[in-house]
Amino acid sequence: MLSSLLVLNLVLIGVLAAVGLTAGSLGVLAAGADYLADAAAIGVSLLASRLSTRVPTPRRPHGYPEATAIAASINGGWLLILGLLVIAGAVVRLATGAPHVDGLPVLVVSAVTSIIMVVGEVILGGDADDEDDAGGNMNMPSSAP
Numbered sequence: 001m002l003s004s005l006l007v008l009n010l011v012l013i014g015v016l017a018a019v020g021l022t023a024g025s026l027g028v029l030a031a032g033a034d035y036l037a038d039a040a041a042i043g044v045s046l047l048a049s050r051l052s053t054r055v056p057t058p059r060r061p062h063g064y065p066e067a068t069a070i071a072a073s074i075n076g077g078w079l080l081i082l083g084l085l086v087i088a089g090a091v092v093r094l095a096t097g098a099p100h101v102d103g104l105p106v107l108v109v110s111a112v113t114s115i116i117m118v119v120g121e122v123i124l125g126g127d128a129d130d131e132d133d134a135g136g137n138m139n140m141p142s143s144a145p
Contacts, residue, residue, distance in 0.1 A: 005123045009039040012116050019109040023102040026093060028109060030086045037082055041075040 016032030019025070048071035051064040093099075 005120050006039060006042050008116060008120060008123075009035055009042070012113060013039065015109060016113070019105050023105040024099045025101045025106050026086070026089050026098075028106055029089075030082075031113065033082045033085070034079075037075065037078045040078060041071075044071045044074055047071070 013032050013035050016028055016035060020027075020029035020032055045068070048067040051067035054060075054063050056063040
């Protein structure tokens with residue numbers, strides 16, 4: 001199930017990039033970058049979840065208890081970098097003038113994105129406020145089968 005969500009996210013990234021470039025919309029490009037970070041976060045969280053459940057070994061007597069915290073830091077760092085890139089793009093547009101943005105493709109891709117996000121939530125089937133299953137660890141729900 002999670003792999004289908006990852007594929008859905010990757011297709012969405014391609015669509016957002018294509019529409020953002022053709023429509024001239026920085027907002028749609030930023031959304032595509034955000035979903036790219038989401039897709040990477042799924043991969044990093046899966047790896048961290050697997051590492052955190054490994055059995056301790058003589059070389060790693062405590063296992064990998066910080067794996068999910070490191071994954072969260074990596075994901076936050078990517079979002080920070082993408083945010084800075086969007087800000088830089090916005091400043092350039094303010095300084096040089098914003099190009100014309102075609103509204104209809106932006107509206108259509110926004111509606112499709114909303115539908116895909118609802119489908120993703122159904123696939124994950126999780127409630128973000130349900131801390132009992134994850135023990136308060138926000139990375140753990142992303143590893144649900």
